[in-house]
Amino acid sequence: MKLSAIIVEDEANSREILRNYLSKYCPDVNLVGEAASIQEALKLIEKHTLDIVFLDVEMPFGNAFDLLDQLPDRTFETVFVTAYNQYAMDALNNHAAYYLMKPINIDELIKAIDYIAEIRQKEDALEDRILKPKLNKVDGKITLPQLDGFQILNVSDILYCKADDNYTEIFLENKKILVSKTLKYFEEALSDFPFARIHKSYLVNVNEVVKYRKGKGGSVVISSGKELLVSASKKKDLLAYFD
Numbered sequence: 001m002k003l004s005a006i007i008v009e010d011e012a013n014s015r016e017i018l019r020n021y022l023s024k025y026c027p028d029v030n031l032v033g034e035a036a037s038i039q040e041a042l043k044l045i046e047k048h049t050l051d052i053v054f055l056d057v058e059m060p061f062g063n064a065f066d067l068l069d070q071l072p073d074r075t076f077e078t079v080f081v082t083a084y085n086q087y088a089m090d091a092l093n094n095h096a097a098y099y100l101m102k103p104i105n106i107d108e109l110i111k112a113i114d115y116i117a118e119i120r121q122k123e124d125a126l127e128d129r130i131l132k133p134k135l136n137k138v139d140g141k142i143t144l145p146q147l148d149g150f151q152i153l154n155v156s157d158i159l160y161c162k163a164d165d166n167y168t169e170i171f172l173e174n175k176k177i178l179v180s181k182t183l184k185y186f187e188e189a190l191s192d193f194p195f196a197r198i199h200k201s202y203l204v205n206v207n208e209v210v211k212y213r214k215g216k217g218g219s220v221v222i223s224s225g226k227e228l229l230v231s232a233s234k235k236k237d238l239l240a241y242f243d
Helices: 012-025 036-046 064-069 085-093 108-127 183-190 231-237
Strands: 001-007 030-037 052-055 077-082 098-101 141-147 149-154 162-164 168-171 176-179 195-197 202-205 209-215 219-222 225-229
Touching: 001 012, 001 036, 001 108, 012 030, 012 108, 030 036, 036 052, 036 064, 036 085, 052 064, 077 108, 085 149, 085 183, 098 108, 141 176, 183 195, 183 202, 183 209, 195 225, 195 231, 202 209
Parallel strands: 001 030, 001 052, 052 077, 077 098
Antiparallel strands: 141 149, 162 168, 162 202, 168 176, 195 202, 209 219, 219 225
16 A cells, blocks of 8 residues: 655755655655655645654754644654654654664664554554454453452453553443552453553453544544543554454
8 A cells, every 4th residue: 555654854864865765665655745844744744644754853943742742633653763762752652653763774664664554554444443353252250459358350341451550440341440450460461361452551352342543543442432542553463353
């Protein structure tokens, strides 16, 4: 599939290098414009329907995160291209699909494009459809530690789990349970069952997912009607559960 893209980079030489790499090594990318500032980038984003924005972090009169803050409902994937590795966590928190360090490694660039192409194909096929995962019904139990002992819960009753610092909220159909364990603990405890870590804050029972929606990171709607964000880095693992 063809992926529509723009480059947002204030250095002309860096734009030229990336443009040439895309032309030579990434034939599925259709570069529709380039911007040297946030203001120019906003005009291009408004004008085009985009799949990818290649985004430098440091720019005059603001940075990449200032741009993304102005686009809360974006549907494109973001690939950060920067010489500064200290922005990696901020990029992750802003739902970046990929983080490329300068000078650009061609193999890493190709991997970024392949990753996004696979995600876009899956998203286009699944967006707003009623989903049915390629799974059998969850069957099993989990023990939840409590202050006064423990509680045994059917795994199939769990809709999703939400991180709350060093605690986890377990959401069932009609109630929630607060447990003094981290979300990482439950990710490991439920690893033999079809639960997907879709975000730093969410672990979801895949059997309860009924819809997928594209967005800055994407989101899922579960059977209760609750909509949960999906991190860009977690999309591929989640979408693999569905036809």
